Amino acid sequence: MNEYTTTRHNELVDPSLHIWGWEIPVYLFIGGLVAGMMIITGYFIFKGRYKDKACVCRVLPLLGMIILSAGMFTLFLDLEHKLYTWRLYLTFKVASPMSWGAWILIVVYPTMIASFLINVPEYFSKKFLWMDKISEKLQQHKYAVKNIGVVNMLLGGLLGIYTGVLLSALGARPLWNSSMLWLLFLVSGLSAASAFVHMVAKRVDERELLAKADNGFLILEIFVIALFIIGMVTSTKVHIDSALVLLSGIYAPAFWVFVLALGIVIPLIIQLLAVNHKIKHTPVAPIMVIVGGLVLRFVIVYAGQYTHWVDAGF
Amino acid sequence: MARFGMVIDTKKCVGCMDCVVACKTENDVPEAFNRDWIVQDVRGKNPDLHMEIRTERCNHCDNPPCVYCCPTGASHVHDLGGIVLVTHDLCIGCKACLASCPYDTRFIHPEGYADKCTFCVHRVEKGLDPACVSVCPTHCMYFGDLDDPNSQVSKLLTSRKNHSLIPEAGTKPQILYLV
Incomplete structure (x- = not known):
């Protein structure tokens, strides 16, 4: 028997009962989605497809900026000391994934703006002639454009990786304490982005390519999830208990039905x-796939917030 | 340099919660929040039961994950005895420190910043004990320099069996419980 009585059964006092609400998962999803979109954009730009007027890479940077801004807004909503948000940008803390993320987000925007300006969609180039002039000048520098593509892929990768590291660096929540989480979130982000771009792309060959890529990412995601679970169940008691929260605990229906069956296997x-x-x-x-x-x-x-080190037999 | 820590004699603690009240009064802790609390941990099989009563708070860890994950440097280790503190006007309320603490000792103050035990640093700077230690009616709490082999806390640790909370989390807590 192990009876544990504490004077702090109060969700205001006991943060393990509630730390992050809907804002953080929505932001992490959007971060991954935009990371995937940047990698796809970067790949198309690198391959020289930007010259094609119908290429989806012409609109993706703008869509990415809008979606990422919505994600950053949810992140802002989560902050409890909102007026002090600017403090993030007075320092860089090398050990804090959140500090890395704040600065990655700052460099992501100029990169997306640069990608947008490579070949501005007609709607904007007719209204804002200066944009068209920048596009013409940029396109004369073939290697500069290629480099923008490479930077897109690199920063997209960093953005996707950081969304996973953000959680896995918090060792106090055993479920998050896995070195597979960055890969899971990156692959999931790539898969969601492929699905999203598949829907907005006009060219049939691009749709085909992205559907095929998405299938690859979904298959990879199944393996990553399997390795994530194997890593947990072969670790310590608290990690095994954490994995069971997903496999047979209260988050099992959501995990098996919505994540695995409806989110990966059936769309695959x-x-x-x-x-x-x-x-x-x-x-x-x-x-x-997106849902x-x-x-x-x-x-x-x-589920990560539900798991903790105290031997409470969750 | 000093390394402040606390030693708590679980044989003497009766769970009266004087330490909790003293902390709330001294630090003006808002209603419904606590910086310290009492735990009754009963283990074994009837009739062979073992009960440990503990007063718990921030462990002011030597390897503090809350300090590492803080994106603004609000969570920091104070020069005075390695006390872990939060600078209120640097904190953005991102709650990473809450998620990183295996002991769940932190909470978000109604004013928006992360809050927790400070070892009553304002008292310690004047050479006083933290409020909880000073009021304990059974004298089960001891505060002092863990690095000084001649301090009362160090002597207690060498003479009595003791344990920390969740040592397997690797945070090197600086509060130790005598058993």
């Missing part, structure tokens, strides 16, 4: 049939 089957021309491409599978990615962040963030 649909997309495999689509790329083999058995069925038509529809937005059904991409939407399932699955969002639920994955919710499950990991919430």
